[in-house]
Every structure is written in C-alpha cells, then in structure tokens.
Amino acid sequence: MNLTIKQLQILQAVVVAGSISQATRSVGLSQPTLSQHLAKLEEELGTQLIVRGKSTAIRLTAAGEFWFRIANDVLGDLGGAFEQHKVLFDDKNLSLRFGTTPSLRSHFTELTARAALDTGQISRVEYIWGATSDEVAEMVSTHRLNCGVVSASSIEGSRSSLHVENLWCDRLVWLVPADAPDDAVGRILAGAQFKTPKFEALTRYVKVNSALTWSAWSDDWYRHRLPFASPFFTCMSHQASVDLVAAGLATCHAPISLLHNLPPQIRSRVKYFDLGEYAREIVLIMPRHLLSLRPFKMFCDTVSDYTRRMMMKEDTTGNRSPAQPPMTEACLID
Incomplete structure (x- = not known):
C-alpha cells in the first residue's frame, strides 16, 4: 500500500469543506486535480470513500468515515511532531498562526x-x-x-x-x-x-x-x-x-x-x-x-x-x- 500525506490532506480538506469545489482554495489545487487525487486514493484502498452525486455536497461511505478519522489522527500527530521538534531542537522558529x-x-x-x-x-x-x-x-x-x-x-x-x-x-x-x-x-x-x-x-x-x-x-x-x-x-x-x-x-x-x-x-x-x-x-x-x-x-x-x-x-x-x-x-x- 502506497498512501501519501498529500492524499490524506486532500481527503480531510474535502470533508471539512463539505465539497470538492469548496476545498480547492484550502489546498491550492484545481477541482479536476483534487478529484484525481481522491480517485487514486480510492484505487489504492480498493473501495469508494466519497459518494458523488448531482449535489455539490459530498457524502462519506463507511470506509470514508474510517479514513477521515485516520487522516485527522495522522495529520494531527504529524503537526504535533513538527511543533514539538521546534520546541526541542529549533526554539528560534516556533511560529503561531x-x-x-x-x-x-x-x-x-x-x-x-x-x-x-x-x-x-x-x-x-x-x-x-x-x-x-x-x-x-x-x-x-x-x-x-x-x-x-x-x-x-x-x-x-x-x-x-x-x-x-x-x-x-x-x-x-x-x-x-x-x-x-x-x-x-x-x-x-x-x-x-x-x-x-x-x-x-x-x-x-x-x-x-x-x-x-x-x-x-x-x-x-x-x-x-x-x-x-x-x-x-x-x-x-x-x-x-x-x-x-x-x-x-x-x-x-x-x-x-x-x-x-x-x-x-x-x-x-x-x-x-x-x-x-x-x-x-x-x-x-x-x-x-x-x-x-x-x-x-x-x-x-x-x-x-x-x-x-x-x-x-x-x-x-x-x-x-x-x-x-x-x-x-x-x-x-x-
């Protein structure tokens, strides 16, 4: 299995924004590119994560709910690790946004x-x-x-x-x-x-x-x-x-x-x-x-x-x- 951090970030962004089109601004990618990343993630996992319909709003499958929680946990832990690194080893570059x-x-x-x-x-x-x-x-x-x-x-x-x-x-x-x-x-x-x-x-x-x-x-x-x-x-x-x-x-x-x-x-x-x-x-x-x-x-x-x-x-x-x-x-x- 070859999942990437970028794929998890895109999945999280789409779910948080509520639609693929709304997520384009937060991740800085076009809507077609976002859709391609999601399709590759679903292909890698061998299951559908997001139900796409005529409505712009998205709906998660059971697998989508599971991987959204995983994305939150992984990205949260990764972000915490970077901040912890700054505190321990690079205290001159700890930034607040x-x-x-x-x-x-x-x-x-x-x-x-x-x-x-x-x-x-x-x-x-x-x-x-x-x-x-x-x-x-x-x-x-x-x-x-x-x-x-x-x-x-x-x-x-x-x-x-x-x-x-x-x-x-x-x-x-x-x-x-x-x-x-x-x-x-x-x-x-x-x-x-x-x-x-x-x-x-x-x-x-x-x-x-x-x-x-x-x-x-x-x-x-x-x-x-x-x-x-x-x-x-x-x-x-x-x-x-x-x-x-x-x-x-x-x-x-x-x-x-x-x-x-x-x-x-x-x-x-x-x-x-x-x-x-x-x-x-x-x-x-x-x-x-x-x-x-x-x-x-x-x-x-x-x-x-x-x-x-x-x-x-x-x-x-x-x-x-x-x-x-x-x-x-x-x-x-x-």
Missing part, C-alpha cells in the same frame, strides 16, 4: 501579540483573517492555523480533534441611526408598527453575509418586525453594515462585541437595542495535540483568561439602551 473574523479581529490583535511575546518561546506570529467562522474553523482543522477564535456553531463536526475554550456569549443587537425617532423605534420593538414609517432609514436594512449562521434569523426578524423594510444593501462584513447605519441609510443587526471597538465618530451616530433573542457563543480553538507544548498552552490560557475577564467587565459596565432589558439567558441560540 492565529485567525479570526473581521468582527472579532479588533479584540484579539494586540492581546494575542502580547500573549505570544509573554511565552518567551514563540518567535513569529502570523495573522490570517477569514470571512466567516466556518472558514477560520476549516483552516484550524486543516492545520493552516494553529489557533483561532470563532462562533461555536462552526466547529460542531470537528470538536473531537480540538481543544475548545468558551469565551463569552456575543449578543446580537439592532442598530439604527442616532436620529431615528424614538416613538417609531419603540413601536417596532413592541411589534406595533403596522404602517411604513416616515423615517426612510427604517424602511431599509442591511442583509448580512448569507454564510453567517444567524443570517436566517436576521431575515426572519425583519420579516416579522419590519415587513415594510427591504434588504436594499448586502455586506460581507459587520463593520460595513454599521457604516451604512451611521450614514443614516438603513438599519442592521450586528454582534454587540463589535460596538465596543467602533471609532467614536461612528458610534456617536448610531444607537442600538439589545433584543434578547439571539446570541452566538464565541470560543477559542486549538488542535488538541498542541496543548502538550508549553508555549501554546501558556498562550491559550493567557488569551482565554484575559478575554473572559474583559468581556465580563464590559458586560457589566457597557452602555445598553434603557428601552431594552439585558439578556438573561446565557446563550439562546449558538
């Missing part, structure tokens, strides 16, 4: 840089941002990142191979322009706004990236609360959505954690309302095998402990619209 999403980036850039320096053994930090938590989680699972901060819903299929630290529950809030009439906003929140309001920004909203786990919830909220509003704008990032609201053009949903890091000139032009309906759980993830290495464990503990303390402080001291009560449940929806 950290990733998160644009809405969470400002919370972690300085923190992770200082935590890496404090270990005294990490010599290089590389930051790689993903458009969504799913993308960041995929990069951690395929070893392009060795640490990331994501929404917990993005790691449901890969928790067994990851060390997970719960950080905080990130509530979603409704943002409106600062000059939006309080009476109209109050009627909308009370479910009593049945006519199109005169304030034009309330008749438009920003549709978030459809790949986000809470995109469907946001659309449903607008259908029920603002049936007269149209998704006039579509944005890939929360920051861009908030910019449109600050310009007085629309309303949007955004994670409350984003608001703490808005520039003063933007934050002063919006007001937000804690709806108490939806929260995403934010977690730090790292491949389990890296926790056996002191620099990575120290980094993980420092970032997790500091983040939990700061978010608890912000949650108790941060401003919240007096018209809306605080969310009392820990995390309604992940």
Whole structure:
C-alpha cells in the first residue's frame, strides 16, 4: 500500500469543506486535480470513500468515515511532531498562526501579540483573517492555523480533534441611526408598527453575509418586525453594515462585541437595542495535540483568561439602551 500525506490532506480538506469545489482554495489545487487525487486514493484502498452525486455536497461511505478519522489522527500527530521538534531542537522558529473574523479581529490583535511575546518561546506570529467562522474553523482543522477564535456553531463536526475554550456569549443587537425617532423605534420593538414609517432609514436594512449562521434569523426578524423594510444593501462584513447605519441609510443587526471597538465618530451616530433573542457563543480553538507544548498552552490560557475577564467587565459596565432589558439567558441560540 502506497498512501501519501498529500492524499490524506486532500481527503480531510474535502470533508471539512463539505465539497470538492469548496476545498480547492484550502489546498491550492484545481477541482479536476483534487478529484484525481481522491480517485487514486480510492484505487489504492480498493473501495469508494466519497459518494458523488448531482449535489455539490459530498457524502462519506463507511470506509470514508474510517479514513477521515485516520487522516485527522495522522495529520494531527504529524503537526504535533513538527511543533514539538521546534520546541526541542529549533526554539528560534516556533511560529503561531492565529485567525479570526473581521468582527472579532479588533479584540484579539494586540492581546494575542502580547500573549505570544509573554511565552518567551514563540518567535513569529502570523495573522490570517477569514470571512466567516466556518472558514477560520476549516483552516484550524486543516492545520493552516494553529489557533483561532470563532462562533461555536462552526466547529460542531470537528470538536473531537480540538481543544475548545468558551469565551463569552456575543449578543446580537439592532442598530439604527442616532436620529431615528424614538416613538417609531419603540413601536417596532413592541411589534406595533403596522404602517411604513416616515423615517426612510427604517424602511431599509442591511442583509448580512448569507454564510453567517444567524443570517436566517436576521431575515426572519425583519420579516416579522419590519415587513415594510427591504434588504436594499448586502455586506460581507459587520463593520460595513454599521457604516451604512451611521450614514443614516438603513438599519442592521450586528454582534454587540463589535460596538465596543467602533471609532467614536461612528458610534456617536448610531444607537442600538439589545433584543434578547439571539446570541452566538464565541470560543477559542486549538488542535488538541498542541496543548502538550508549553508555549501554546501558556498562550491559550493567557488569551482565554484575559478575554473572559474583559468581556465580563464590559458586560457589566457597557452602555445598553434603557428601552431594552439585558439578556438573561446565557446563550439562546449558538
């Protein structure tokens, strides 16, 4: 039998991405080349691993499930061996590759840089941002990142191979322009706004990236609360959505954690309302095998402990619209 590491990497990447086409970016190969590698792996094993159909999504056979677990174990052990080698024999080249999403980036850039320096053994930090938590989680699972901060819903299929630290529950809030009439906003929140309001920004909203786990919830909220509003704008990032609201053009949903890091000139032009309906759980993830290495464990503990303390402080001291009560449940929806 002549299996290669590359074949196992491709199998893992395809399963994690959910389709052959989606895996092309993570492994840097074209779709035909990926398919050829998978076909050669199946030929070598003498069995089918992936069921290919008209749908772009893939389905694993029993043998495919078995070899996917093997791929995770082998690649995880190999990655751990390389990192252990750096610690034992090449301590000047121990690198940290950290990733998160644009809405969470400002919370972690300085923190992770200082935590890496404090270990005294990490010599290089590389930051790689993903458009969504799913993308960041995929990069951690395929070893392009060795640490990331994501929404917990993005790691449901890969928790067994990851060390997970719960950080905080990130509530979603409704943002409106600062000059939006309080009476109209109050009627909308009370479910009593049945006519199109005169304030034009309330008749438009920003549709978030459809790949986000809470995109469907946001659309449903607008259908029920603002049936007269149209998704006039579509944005890939929360920051861009908030910019449109600050310009007085629309309303949007955004994670409350984003608001703490808005520039003063933007934050002063919006007001937000804690709806108490939806929260995403934010977690730090790292491949389990890296926790056996002191620099990575120290980094993980420092970032997790500091983040939990700061978010608890912000949650108790941060401003919240007096018209809306605080969310009392820990995390309604992940």
